Amino acid sequence: MQTELIKYKEAGKFEETRFEKIHNVIFESSQEASIIVAQEIASLIKEKSAQNKPCVLGLATGSSPIKVYEELVRMHKEDGLSFANVVSFNLDEYYPMGKTNIQSYYYFMHEHLFNHVDILPENVNVPNGTVSPEELHQYCIDYENKIKNLGGLDFQLLGIGRTGHVGFNEPGSHINSGTRSIILDHITRADAAPSFLGIENVPRKAITMGVGTVRSAKRIVLLGWGLNKASVLKKTIEGEITSQVPATYLQDHDNTTFVLDQGASAELTRVKTPWLVANCKWTKELQLQAVVWLSELTNKPFLKLTDKDYNDNGMSDLLAEEGSAYDLNIKMFNKMQKTITGWPGGKPNADDSSRPERATPEKKRVIIFSPHPDDDVISMGGTFDRLVQQGHDVHIAYQTSGNIAVSDDEALKFAEIAKGFDLNTKEPNDIIDYLNNKTGDEIDSLEVRKLKARIRRSESLGATRYFGLDDDHVHFLDLPFYETGTIKKNNLSQPDIDIMCQLISDIKPHQIYAAGDLADPHGTHKVCLDSLFIALETLKKEDYMDDCWVWLYRGAWHEWESYEIEMAVPMSPDQVLRKRHAIFYHQSQKDGVMFQGDDNREFWVRVEDRNRLTAKKYNDLGLADYAAIEAFKRYHF
Known part of the structure; x- marks a missing residue:
């Protein structure tokens, strides 16, 4: 056992503390x-x-x-x-x-x-x-x-x-x-x-x-x-x-x-508060993490924190490095303030030295990667809408069909509608017969999977058209790893990577948005993100990649911590309603969605609550009071 412990210590991050049992x-x-x-x-x-x-x-x-x-x-x-x-x-x-x-x-x-x-x-x-x-x-x-x-x-x-x-x-x-x-x-x-x-x-x-x-x-x-x-x-x-x-x-x-x-x-x-464990090397990132924590702990905005607040909560060494709470508070306030922008593609003809995105080129080519056919509008619908409104060349890439998340009842409804048109095909009847006789542990037939995929495609196109995006800017990648017909997916393979690389090389984007939701390290979001990371590694020597920035958003369950956010895109009440409307196009994912987890709220309610909470956290830190905020963290490849 001692040999194995040494191996673990050498391979991972190991540190005994008084808190850990x-x-x-x-x-x-x-x-x-x-x-x-x-x-x-x-x-x-x-x-x-x-x-x-x-x-x-x-x-x-x-x-x-x-x-x-x-x-x-x-x-x-x-x-x-x-x-x-x-x-x-x-x-x-x-x-x-x-x-x-x-x-x-x-x-x-x-x-x-x-x-x-x-x-x-x-x-x-x-x-x-x-x-x-x-x-x-x-x-x-x-x-x-x-x-x-x-x-x-x-x-x-x-x-x-x-x-x-x-x-x-x-x-x-x-x-x-x-x-x-x-x-x-x-x-x-x-x-x-x-x-x-x-x-x-x-x-x-x-x-x-x-x-x-x-x-x-x-x-x-x-x-x-x-x-x-x-x-x-x-x-x-x-x-x-x-x-x-x-x-x-x-x-x-x-x-x-x-x-x-x-x-x-x-x-x-x-990990979360290392300054309570031992003396820290106060990097810029750790400074912000600590001051955000102190602000939340004391229920005070940045600019009202005092020397006593720092000393009473194990941060006297940070204060000693910075000189005074006054100077440190202003420094952290300015750092958080600079993350806020109403121009996620960069503001034209503006000084971008204190903005999260570049001012040039004024009109950027953008790819929004969405693991499932609704993650784009659920997670960054306000930013998506704004990028289109501000004239950027926006492309949406749905990485998987999402067919497994369509219920049999929903598929049966659409098959019966198709049957009502009396089309010259027996496919709707075959699907209806199959679904009516399907057993609980049976894998969907290929025809049913295709129907479920079509349902999600049509919903996605409804949402993207609502935001004013042309259909030829919507890409359904159907990455092969996902198309097993079961919850268990295949591992990533070269065909998956080739599809990702081809789209990126065709569009040559200045911005890429992708789901950085890693709550389940073996889930579809993680596999889709891995496919992007591998594609970026494959293409990074291409000249156009020098101008490509990657922004990660989070899904419906988790948000970036305040100190992790590098771009915060505020939304007005009207924009919140537009985002909600776009989410509503995904009708198969409403009212008893299959992957609800232990949270009974629908996805649009969850994400609105999350966006409001992010805005409240910014306001509690002493920053402007917005209706809602979508948050992003930059990935450097």
């Missing part, structure tokens, strides 16, 4: 971290094999371990890593749930790992979601005893849910709990809803290893990826042990490591 390491990316974790698992497998002993692994499902399993499969195929001595026990399974159901964890594990390595079928243990209710209690006891009879788990891989659950040990679980059936928390079911095409399809029960079973493992590694896990990870790592956050029970385990990416670590004290 669980050893954790922060990596630049989940990809890098997953490889390190896979290497530890591989080393353990080899060590046990050399001792002629079985290697008993506890395995997790969900998006967090996918890259770990990919690396293990690679090591098996390319480096000869054998799983012949591995005995695996999965943490959990939905109940009831058949093994062949594509939503089952049995299916998941075989899809991502077992089908690709030489593990013996008899050594694979996944809780059986088809056990009868009468036999379920004894089945759980037997599952627990099977682990104990093998000497316990040598290694347990974990993810963490937003309720703080490990496995399906939901809030209220006891520290000594064993394998059992459990009722799933609403938040857990909401998070699973996209995979099941709606929360109503998510089972209410599951079988799970207990907290006691997990804690009996000799070694535990928990994976935490993305901003949406940051809050619960802070509670788990820095909070008190409580049954309301079952992962906190791991604080008492003496061989546990939490492996985090930057997004997941964002709320930790040493």
Whole structure:
């Protein structure tokens, strides 16, 4: 274990603080971290094999371990890593749930790992979601005893849910709990809803290893990826042990490591407020982060902060560097003021030294990349509208069809409308028959997927036409990685990158806008952003790329922190209403949208509230009072 800790320390960002009660390491990316974790698992497998002993692994499902399993499969195929001595026990399974159901964890594990390595079928243990209710209690006891009879788990891989659950040990679980059936928390079911095409399809029960079973493992590694896990990870790592956050029970385990990416670590004290942990090197970025924090903590605008405010809140060394609160406050006020602009494409014939964008060229070629066919208007509809109104050559590029997010009921409605026109084709009838007889876990037929894609295309064109954009400036890229017909997507491949490169090279943009929403590091937004980053890397030596600036916006769930914002585009009340109207064109995504999460507000309500909150934060810092603000951060490639 000591060797592995050294490896983690060297590879990631490691620092023990008085706030933290669980050893954790922060990596630049989940990809890098997953490889390190896979290497530890591989080393353990080899060590046990050399001792002629079985290697008993506890395995997790969900998006967090996918890259770990990919690396293990690679090591098996390319480096000869054998799983012949591995005995695996999965943490959990939905109940009831058949093994062949594509939503089952049995299916998941075989899809991502077992089908690709030489593990013996008899050594694979996944809780059986088809056990009868009468036999379920004894089945759980037997599952627990099977682990104990093998000497316990040598290694347990974990993810963490937003309720703080490990496995399906939901809030209220006891520290000594064993394998059992459990009722799933609403938040857990909401998070699973996209995979099941709606929360109503998510089972209410599951079988799970207990907290006691997990804690009996000799070694535990928990994976935490993305901003949406940051809050619960802070509670788990820095909070008190409580049954309301079952992962906190791991604080008492003496061989546990939490492996985090930057997004997941964002709320930790040493990341969010490092000046409370140790003396800091006060970079310009950290200065702004600290003063924004102090302003929010004291409920004072920048220009009213005093020397005492700084000294009382662990920032006396910053004050010593700057000389006085007065000078520092003005410096930070001016820095935030310069992010505000009503000219996202740059203001013509104006001094741009204190503006976020260049004044020249006056009319810019712009590409707005939208992962799904509504992210453009949801996330930056006001800025999109203004760019068109100010005469820029704006292009919209929808990276995926978004067909998976159209409900069967919505598709059935359009098929019945088409049938009513009595067209000389039997396609509408075929689609109607298919949808009426479709089973819950069945992948859509190609015809249905095409119809759902057409629905989203027509909605997108309605919104872009409303903003005055010509149809020939709207590009439907249909990146191949997305077109699987299921929630599980393929990895990026060269055809995806080629499509991105071709569009950029055709338009030669001065500005690119893209979704920087990384809450789910394995979600579609992240894959679409990666496709852009790879394309930029491929094209960066082209002359026209010297004049290309990239601005990242956030989606409907998260916004940039105030200190991260580099361009803030204010909106008037009338512009807020125009943005809302554009969002309304996406009717298939209204009224019970399939990927709602645990937030019951519709997307237009969420984003209006978010834009108003961003404006309020600016006003609270002492800046102008706007109705709403859309925020962007520049990406340097």
